[in-house]
Amino acid sequence: MTDGAGRFESAVAAGVLASEEQFARLLRSIVEVARAIFGAKASSVFLFDTEADELVFAAVAGDEEQHLVGRRMPSSKGIAGWVLSSRTPLVLDDVQKDPRHARDVAASTGYVPKGMMAVPLLDDEEVLGVLQVLDRPQRSRFSLQEMDLLGMFANQAAIALSLLMSARRARQALEGAGDTAAVAKLAAAVEALEGARRESATSLISDLARVLGP
């Protein structure tokens, strides 16, 4: 890759489009803040893959289970599946008594929590995934205030996620096939040229624009 193409890409990335790294940092931040708000042992987020109809384990905070990121599970089973489908938060204690849940969660997180809060990440009428907060301290009974806080935080997280997901889709479109990608590649190629060749190319594109223009 030449400097010119690099400039194009960095300009695009800085001005418009989020990077994979930013996306991962946001997910990580969401689970870390969720864990901190509730003083919980762990927190994780599942993103919904609409094409595969699966929940993808996207980030975790609190345990040494980073290697599990990327694991998948069916979208309509278990507690996370119910929260996704019903778009309704759930707060459960003693979930380790649920044999199916214990097996599923152990497979996806390597750890079976005693208590869990699960809340949908809702962006307007779409559901982006499910945020889970595991094993908050059992110091007192649960309060409706905590439920409100869970919902408000999930909403904020969903807004941030939605923005970055749109940018991510746009960048994937630019990198992939299609008209937008062709234009981006042309722009990158022109950026990469120098001197007279670059002037010729710019002139050619200007002529093309005149011919195609109104």
Next chain:
Amino acid sequence: MIEFLAHAAAEDDDEHEDEEDLPAWSLPKTAADRISIDNPLPERVDKEWALGGATGKGVKVCILDSGVEFGHPLVGDLAGAVAITLDEDGDPVAEEDTEGDLCGHGTACAGVVRSIAPEAEIYSVRVLGAGFSGSGPVLLAGLRWAVSQGYDVVNMSLSTTKRQFGEVLHELADNAYFRGTMLVASAHNMPVESYPWRFSSVLSVGSHEEDDPLLYFANPDPPVEFFARGVDVEVAWIGGESITATGNSFATPCISGITALVLSKHPGLTPFQVKTVLYLTSANVGGSR
């Protein structure tokens, strides 16, 4: 396969067509004496009148949810169970449910109803398991099925945020209301638009923090209309277990169970009358705490 559910619109209520003596759209002078209705409500409606000594006997309560575990000790026998799925053409079908509960949530709701109305007939209509993309059509088909079965109470501890389903849900909710099926729907725990709980033809339920399952409050500031026990509730869960749960999901079957008590003691009350009775017997209105 029990029945195809492919048609999209809410079905019309054909039952009234046979009752040609009853005026449907207007009231001629000569017909006024033929529509005399005995007022089933006493001068003073209190909780003892409304549900004292009631068991839910003879009342059909449907749990529209993730299924209900067969033989759970806190639920007991089910009067029936169907699963709504999509066929190869994507049309919804209702089949006898052989899988039970895919999550635990439906069993929890059924257990709450059973704990309040021990003799109610509990039916399960499972609307989870057809994959996420099918969840909207399956929910609509499940509700349509439940309304067509003539259940007295349908517990919906779930909602959809999809506006495209809102209109049909609204039709179905109104249809249920006019047919005498009380839809009891969970209000959303989050500040989002979702359906059907916002419709005035359903009973919408949020949570209070007290421990009494028979304690309920009327909300002077709807759309959430009633508050019932929804925090740290011991509920039935899959594997014959019970766990502690919080959410409007669990307050909703409290009101479903209480509605079953009222209907078992006073069969034939319309959803409008049931709502009035619940309002008059709410702890913050006239009921005793």
